[in-house]
Amino acid sequence: MITPKIKVLRSHGIQYIPDLCDVTLSEEFRGRPILTQTDDMTKVESAAKICPTKAISVAPFSLDLGKCLFCGECALCAPENIRFTNDFKMATTKREALVIKPEDERVEFHHEAVRPVVRKLFGKALKLRQVSAAGDASVEMELNATGNVNFDFGRYGVDFTASPRHSDGVVITGPISKAMAEPLQICYDAVPDPKVLIVCGSEACSGGLYADSKAVDRSFLASHDVDLWIPGAPSHPMAFIDGVMNLMGLKHER
Amino acid sequence: MIYYVTDNSAHSVALSDIPEVEYAALYNDLKERLQEQRYHIAHYFATPVGNRLKFYLLLLDDKEHKVMLSSFAMDYYDDVALPSLTALHPQLHPFEREISELYNVEFDSNPWNKPLRFSFDRRNRNSTIDTYPFYTIEGDSLHEVNVGPIHAGIIEPGAFRFICNGENVLHLEIALGYQHRGVEKEFSSTDNRLRQTLLAESIAGDSAVAHATTYAGVIEKLLQSPTNENLIKERAVALELERMAMHIADTGALSMDIGYQLGQVACEALRTMTINTTQAWCGNRFGKGLIRPSGTNKPLTEAKRKMILDNVAEISRRYDEVRLDINSSPTILARFEECGIVPKEEMYRIGGVGMAARASGATRDIRSSHPFGAFAQGYVDHQSVVKKQGDVMARLMVRANEVLQSAEYIRDILNSYDVSEEYSHPDYTSALTPNALSFALTEGWRGEICHVAITDEKGSIETYKIKEPSLHNWLALALAVRGEGISDFPICNKSFNLSYCGHDL
Known part of the structure; x- marks a missing residue:
């Protein structure tokens, strides 16, 4: 009975990432893009035309990561103007900081926009309640992964709770379906004050492919202030970890 | 002729070739035919055409590997009730419920025509998800347990209502629709084929490859363009990688729920390796x-070919060690065996598909019954993994064996893959065949996925219908927990791991 377990354990070895501040993703990973303005912008025009979520603006040239689904098709259309890097550090406190402009070399985090109470109360531990509001299960699985044996974000006191009563804030995924608008509001109200609000994934940031769908109701976001915007389709676990660590003041990058 | 007979690798079908019959003729035929297990309904939907409501039905013949298409029509504002097929063959329930919800069509003697997903464009706007009347049973010894729509973990929303007798579940009703995004309408409201591809990838994020492959199949049949050997092989590798990743993830989730931490962490690491x-x-x-x-x-x-080969071999080796550990641990077997049983006859009756059906001895597997891609070309000689018991353990063991099987398929395909071959670029612009119906069937990790597109006279997609295997299998979960302790619900649930967004669309 014990031999098979020893075998599993031996093969398993050590899996956790020793330093969550020192992670480089695969070269192929499509993260933060770099834009380059050129004299001839016709290729960008065709890229903007094919973009499934209209995330690209030609004049002035910009790309909205809050809408971008990172399919990478625009970079194939206009390789001289758009290039995706493997940089996962895209979370920010301001929605407008997600709009990338030519020669931007990072997504500004805007530490000054973090409410002082957030770092004072949640700087050492942050318990979150996640609400999936028509998310397609991929962002949800990536959030689950932040606590798994590889990422082990729990080492910084960040966990997801079963009840909103036990949590310090809400993480929303998905474009927010009409049917989830009310449960989301009830859940948010059940979290004791003060609380944080995190929006995870491009679909949650902008509605993504479903921004104009009649089955979606995004009025919650119009009436609540968001503390952290995390783009991605889905957001990589490292994008979430990097953003939350910056929010808590555990790291002061960007 | 009631049916136009075709198969899963043929081109799209001209709408004029699909027979339009009287409902009575179709009803009488299906009444008899569906008693045989070789037949089941892949899709059945209605769509408005002018002042008429046109119904299409796709019937699968697993034995002869044929797909049979038929249709009927009625006046858009007709208020005649059609005799219900669900009353005879419960497998039709999601289809009749959808048609009723969207178009107010009445199905006479349908035992329980409850709304399917409270679609935003449903006819009866007074019927809402938050006022839905759950089924109740009177009795002093009974109590109800309400779960959802927001669940305790990081998962999608859905409402479960248990009626319990002490610790035991007498009845479970599952009410879905919270994830409804209007996916099908988004497909038909754009001609941007890249946007449609991304919509397909978002139907169910854990089956992105399976749904995108199905969508690509639908489009390629409308383009009448042959796909080359390497593309077919790559898609098979991607699909089997997805199957491995999700089966491993669920092995880990089942391990977690019974406190078998070693299996949980080992599977978490192996899933990470697969998706990486x-x-x-x-x-x-x-x-x-x-x-x-x-x-x-x-x-x-x-x-990359070498990287995938090496990783898959390593994952397969280590996962097999976990499988052996499960099989040699009596405490694990005591929890999984004889828990959450769905008998074979019941699985056929409700139209169960995919790995859950195979765990009950129902041999539903599109890879062998209606082969596509690499399975149709003979690059893989597929033998379905089938178990008899129909319990949580059987579902786990189907998964376990499929992980190892998929690893073998990937190895075989990649060993015969020639990287020097030219590859083709995606086609987002060529005109689609007008006035045609195109369907594709794919076996995703959960089971049978079916997409159907109907084009108008300009070749634009006018109607797009999606079927996720979860549409059938949610009922199997509700039946599996009957008589079980409510504390066994989590492992029953995870042994199926059904999609909410794929169901709600």
């Missing part, structure tokens, strides 16, 4: 960006 392999190939852990109609942006290079 997909990421190193295409830049996304879920394979988004990999499957495109008529071509690819991510052809395999020699380095």
Whole structure:
């Protein structure tokens, strides 16, 4: 009975990432893009035309990561103007900081926009309640992964709770379906004050492919202030970890 | 002739070739035919055409590997009730419920015509998800347990209502629709084929490859363009990688729920390795960006081919150790065996599909019954994994054996893959065949996925219908927990791991 377990354990070895501040993703990973303005912008025009979520603006040239689904098709259309890097550090406190402009070399985090109470109360531990509001299960699985044996974000006191009563804030995924608008509001109200609000994934940031769908109701976001915007389709676990660590003041990058 | 007979690898069908029959004729035929297990309904839907409501039905014949298409029509404002087929064959319930919800069509003697997903364009706007009357049973010894729509973990929303007798579940009703995004309408309201591809990838994020492959199949049949050998092989590799990743993830989730921590962490690490392999190939852990109609942006290079071969061999070796550990641990077996049983006859009756059906001895597997891609071309000789018991353990063991099987398929395909071959680019612009119906069937990790597109006279997609295997299998979960302790619900649930967004669309 014990031999098979020893075998599993031996093969398993050590899996956790020793330093969550020192992670480089695969070269192929499509993260933060770099834009380059050129004299001839016709290729960008065709890229903007094919973009499934209209995330690209030609004049002035910009790309909205809050809408971008990172399919990478625009970079194939206009390789001289758009290039995706493997940089996962895209979370920010301001929605407008997600709009990338030519020669931007990072997504500004805007530490000054973090409410002082957030770092004072949640700087050492942050318990979150996640609400999936028509998310397609991929962002949800990536959030689950932040606590798994590889990422082990729990080492910084960040966990997801079963009840909103036990949590310090809400993480929303998905474009927010009409049917989830009310449960989301009830859940948010059940979290004791003060609380944080995190929006995870491009679909949650902008509605993504479903921004104009009649089955979606995004009025919650119009009436609540968001503390952290995390783009991605889905957001990589490292994008979430990097953003939350910056929010808590555990790291002061960007 | 009631049916136009075709198969899963043929081109699209001209709408004029699909017989339009009287409902009575179809009803009488299906009444008899569906008693045989070789037949089941892949899709059945209605769509408005002018002042008429046109119904299409796709019937699968597993034995002869044929797909049989038929249709009937009625006046859009007709208020005649059609005799219900669900009353005879419960497998039709999601289809009749959808038709009723969207178009107010009455199905006479349908035992329980409850709304399917409270679609935003439903006829009866007074019927809402938050006022839905759950089924109740009177009795002093009974109590109800309400779960959801928001669940305790990081998962999608759905409402469960248990009626319990003490600790035991007498009845479970599952009410879905919270995830409804209007996916099908988004498909038909755009001609941007890249946007449609991304919509397909978002139907169910854990089956992005399977749904994108199905969409690509639908489009390629409308383009009448042949796909090349390498593209077919790459798609099979991606699909089997997705199957491995999700089966491993669920092995881990089942382990977690019974406190078997070793299996849980080992599977978490192995799933990470699997999806990181997909990421190193295409830049996304879920394979988004990999499957495109008529071509690819991510052809395999020699380095990537080798990387996948090495990783898959390692994952397979280590996963097999976990499987052996499960099989040699009496405390694990005591929890999984004889728990959450769905008998074979019941599975056939409710139209169960995929790995859950195979765990009950119902041999539903599109890879062998209606082969597509690499399975149709003979690059893989597929033998379905089938178990008899129909319990949580059987579902786990189907998964376990399929992980090892998929690893073998990937190895075989990649060993015969020639990286020097030219590859084709995606086609987002060529005109689609007008006035045609195109369907594709794919066996995703959960089971049978069916997409159907109908084009108008200009070749634009007028109607797009999606069927996720979860549409059938949610009822199997509700039946599995009957008589079980309510504390066994989590492992019953995870042994199926059904999609909410794929059901709600």
